[in-house]
Amino acid sequence: MAAAEPASIIMGLDPVWLSSAIFLLTYILLVSERVHRSVAAMFGAGLMILSGIITQDDAFDGVDFNTISLLAGMMILVGITQRTGVFQYVAVWVVKKARGNPQGILLSLATVTAVFSALFDNVTTVLLIVPVTLLIVEKLELSPYPFLFAQIFASNIGGTATLIGDPPNIMIGSAVGLTFADFITELGPVVLVIHASVLAVLYLIWRKQLISSAEARARIMAFDERGSITDPRLLRQSLSVMALVIAGFIFGEHVGLLSGSVALGGAALLMLLYTAGRNGKEQSTRVDGIFSELEWSTIVFFMCLFMMVHGLSASGVLDLLGQHMVALTGSSLEATTFATLWLAAFASSIVDNVPFVATMIPVLESTSPYLGGEEAMGPVWWALSLGACLGGNGTLVGATANIIVAGFAERAGYPISFLRFLLLGLPVMCLCVAIACIYLYLRHFA
Amino acid sequence: MANSDYVKCSDIMHTPPTYLYVDSTVQDTIDMLLEHHMYDVPVVDRNEVFVGEISIRRLAGLLLPTSLSMEQGLMNTSFMRETLEDIRQRLHKASGSPIEPYLNRDTVVVYPDSPLIDALMLLYHKFIRIPVVSRENGHLVGAISLITLLRSLEEAD
Numbered sequence: 001m002a003a004a005e006p007a008s009i010i011m012g013l014d015p016v017w018l019s020s021a022i023f024l025l026t027y028i029l030l031v032s033e034r035v036h037r038s039v040a041a042m043f044g045a046g047l048m049i050l051s052g053i054i055t056q057d058d059a060f061d062g063v064d065f066n067t068i069s070l071l072a073g074m075m076i077l078v079g080i081t082q083r084t085g086v087f088q089y090v091a092v093w094v095v096k097k098a099r100g101n102p103q104g105i106l107l108s109l110a111t112v113t114a115v116f117s118a119l120f121d122n123v124t125t126v127l128l129i130v131p132v133t134l135l136i137v138e139k140l141e142l143s144p145y146p147f148l149f150a151q152i153f154a155s156n157i158g159g160t161a162t163l164i165g166d167p168p169n170i171m172i173g174s175a176v177g178l179t180f181a182d183f184i185t186e187l188g189p190v191v192l193v194i195h196a197s198v199l200a201v202l203y204l205i206w207r208k209q210l211i212s213s214a215e216a217r218a219r220i221m222a223f224d225e226r227g228s229i230t231d232p233r234l235l236r237q238s239l240s241v242m243a244l245v246i247a248g249f250i251f252g253e254h255v256g257l258l259s260g261s262v263a264l265g266g267a268a269l270l271m272l273l274y275t276a277g278r279n280g281k282e283q284s285t286r287v288d289g290i291f292s293e294l295e296w297s298t299i300v301f302f303m304c305l306f307m308m309v310h311g312l313s314a315s316g317v318l319d320l321l322g323q324h325m326v327a328l329t330g331s332s333l334e335a336t337t338f339a340t341l342w343l344a345a346f347a348s349s350i351v352d353n354v355p356f357v358a359t360m361i362p363v364l365e366s367t368s369p370y371l372g373g374e375e376a377m378g379p380v381w382w383a384l385s386l387g388a389c390l391g392g393n394g395t396l397v398g399a400t401a402n403i404i405v406a407g408f409a410e411r412a413g414y415p416i417s418f419l420r421f422l423l424l425g426l427p428v429m430c431l432c433v434a435i436a437c438i439y440l441y442l443r444h445f446a
Numbered sequence: 447m448a449n450s451d452y453v454k455c456s457d458i459m460h461t462p463p464t465y466l467y468v469d470s471t472v473q474d475t476i477d478m479l480l481e482h483h484m485y486d487v488p489v490v491d492r493n494e495v496f497v498g499e500i501s502i503r504r505l506a507g508l509l510l511p512t513s514l515s516m517e518q519g520l521m522n523t524s525f526m527r528e529t530l531e532d533i534r535q536r537l538h539k540a541s542g543s544p545i546e547p548y549l550n551r552d553t554v555v556v557y558p559d560s561p562l563i564d565a566l567m568l569l570y571h572k573f574i575r576i577p578v579v580s581r582e583n584g585h586l587v588g589a590i591s592l593i594t595l596l597r598s599l600e601e602a603d
Contacts, residue, residue: 085522092525131520134513219532227524411516 008052015053015315022047023312023359031351038297041304041355048311062310063303066174066260072299073263074164077242078120079293080270084235087116087128088228095136096225100217102142102210107199109133110150114158114195118165119242122155122401130408139219144414146206148405153198153393153428155401160389161191163249163259167302168348168357168388173259175361176381180249180259186382190439194390194432201428234274241270302354309358318359322366331370334445337379338437340364344387345433349394349426357388379444386436394429396421455565456558458598459578459588465490466545468497472508473541475500488577488586489549496579496586498551508540508548509533555579558587565590 009015026044029035035043048054054062094112098104109129116125130151137144159165163173163180172178203210229235248262271290275283312318329335340360347356364384368377392399396406396418402425406416465488466474478487479502486499507515514520555577556565568576569592578588 088520088522088525127518131513131516131518134516135511135520135526138511138513222527223525224527225525227526228522230522408516408518411519412512 010051013051016317016320018051019048019053019311019315020317022051022053023308023317026308027351027355030355036297037352038301038304041301041308045304045307045311048308053311054307054314058314059307059310062313063306064171064174066258067170067306068299068302069258069260070164070170070174070263071167071302072294073245073260073265073267074121075294076267076290077238077245077263077270078124079290080234080274081120081238081242082124082128083231084238085228085230086235086238087125088132089225090116091129091132092223092225092228095220096223100140100212100220102140102212103203103207105136105140106146106150106202106206106210109136109147110154110199110202111195113151114154114161114191117155117158117401118161118191119246120164122159122166122399123404125158126151126155126401126404126408130405134408134412136220140212140216142212143209144409144412145416146202146210148409148414148416149424150199150202152399152402152405153202153425154195156389156392156399157191157195157198157432160194160386161188164263166353166389166392168353169385170259171354171357171361172381172385175365176377178381179253180246181253183385186378187385190386190436193439194435197431197435198428201431205424237273238270241266241273244269305355305358309362312359313362318362319366321363325363326367326370333371333376333379334441336364336367336371337383337440337444340380341383341387341433341437341440344384345391345394345429348388348391349398349429353388353391353399357384360384379440383436383440386440387433390429390432390436393425393432394422395425398425398429453562454558455556455560455562455578455590456588458562458565458595459558459590460594461588463488463577463586463589465586466500467492468544468546468549470545471541472505472543472545472548475505475545476541479505485574488553488589489545490586494586495584496553496555496577498549499553499577500545500549504548504550509536511536553577556590557581562590562595566595569595 009018022044026040026047029040029043030037045059049056049059090112091109094108095105098108113125113129116129130148133147133151134144137147156166160169161184163169163178163183165183169183173180173183245262245266248257248266249259252259252262271287274290275286278286309318325336325339329339344353344356344360347353361384364377364380367380368374371377371380392402396402396416402421406421409416464478464482464484466478468489468491470489475487478484484502486501488496489498489500490496512519514523554568554573556568556579558578558580560578565576569590575589575591577586578590579585580587
């Protein structure tokens with residue numbers, strides 16, 4: 001991307017300094033949380049255009065519409081699928097398979113959370129699984145803390161495993177051309193190890209508290225999971241379309257289908273099935289209901305963020321950052337990989353990982369000529385993904401799912417303070433990233 | 447028509463109203479609901495200042511598991527199987543608790559000098575009973591329900 005013409009910049013200011021100032025100001029607004037993140041991003045993107053750093057056309061060119069399509073498509077698929085009650089069904093089913101044993105429930109519900117987080121978004125997963133969890137622990141007369149912490153960690157770890165599991169992966173995959181299969185094969189094994197390790201740690205910490213009476217377990221075993229399914233026909237349709245979409249993610253690349261097209265295609269098909277055979281009014285109600293549940297603020301946030309990062313890129317700031325990074329790591333691919341992993345983890349535990357990854361992608365792209373070219377950059381992208389996703393476990397504000405679970409805990413009378421979370425979350429995050437570090441070393445550098 | 451012909455809430459309201467003190471317990475509320483067949487009970491502090499209402503809906507919430515009555519809690523409960531004993535245990539657990547955490551403090555009220563049509567509109571919009579509160583000192587001075595109004599109309603005939 002060519003740097004912006006100095007003449008077009010407002011009052012002849014230096015575009016590097018001006019775009020950096022706009023970005024910094026926006027970042028401060030984002031971190032302060034005094035302004036909604038989508039409004040902060042709109043403000044930043046608007047300033048980039050109004051100050052002349054980029055034109056409106058440039059701004060729209062900077063938006064990664066594959067990422068936007070993938071996000072929107074998955075939101076629609078999840079929005080319809082969740083109406084079937086399948087999340088509750090699976091949660092109750094695994095709890096009964098564990099015979100109501102608290103230790104088994106801890107492990108099985110965390111694993112269900114991880115799997116759903118890998119296939120759907122983390123926030124939807126915890127919104128649907130945590131209320132069931134709270135009900136089950138209430139019936140078992142146990143403290144919900146072990147279960148809630150396990151599910152927070154599992155949602156962030158599970159989301160790391162796939163292209164669609166966490167927004168950073170969607171952005172990285174789209175920008176670099178990594179597919180669903182790439183993510184599963186590269187990150188799936190290490191995510192399994194990390195998930196098992198974290199569960200082992202939680203089990204060791206809380207095993208003595210995970211005991212319940214036979215009477216309490218009998219209450220759980222009386223549940224009938226089939227009652228969770230609200231619409232069996234829609235369930236079959238949703239699961240069939242999801243299977244098609246995942247097949248599309250895996251095989252679509254061979255016929256030139258990008259993940260965004262697959263997700264939107266799946267969303268269109270499921271909406272067609274969801275509304276088929278209804279009269280006009282019913283169709284409108286259903287379609288309006290689905291679209292009203294789309295997270296428009298998230299979509300706007302992503303679009304404006306892309307515009308802002310495009311402004312930084314156009315003014316040459318990201319190239320400069322890339323050169324500094326290369327100087328710091330001595331043009332070493334190995335050093336860059338591990339620096340990216342830890343930097344991404346700690347940064348993502350403090351600030352939203354989406355703007356961080358959106359900024360890091362072009363910075364790292366600019367370092368590729370010094371690190372052996374685009375083909376050699378694989379470990380760096382996996383490090384960015386692992387760091388950004390696993391970093392969410394570091395603090396209570398590290399991921400939206402953490403805050404959602406803390407909200408549930410508070411309402412149930414079991415508050416999770418920032419410090420309480422930090423004392424467990426930070427060591428868990430360091431453990432996760434250390435395992436990722438060893439994995440990357442063994443796979444790419446040993 | 448003279449201004450004095452216009453009916454105000456104070457012309458219709460029934461006094462003294464039935465109410466609870468803010469330091470009452472859930473069991474006190476249950477006793478009052480059973481005795482007076484009320485749906486919403488006005489609550490005042492020890493200075494007789496109106497502070498809010500406790501509704502039958504909030505009490506129903508206490509009979510549910512927390513994960514069902516909380517905001518964004520479980521909506522579909524068809525998989526659950528509960529006994530009367532389960533519900534009785536939750537009621538027993540809650541009955542000694544003070545009612546203060548369960549109060550609705552954003553209660554809609556009318557004033558003694560408010561036009562009766564205001565109260566009638568509120569009754570039309572789902573409110574069963576509307577507290578009448580003094581503008582001067584916030585004291586609960588009466589209440590208006592549809593029954594109160596219909597009785598007044600019948601007496602006027």
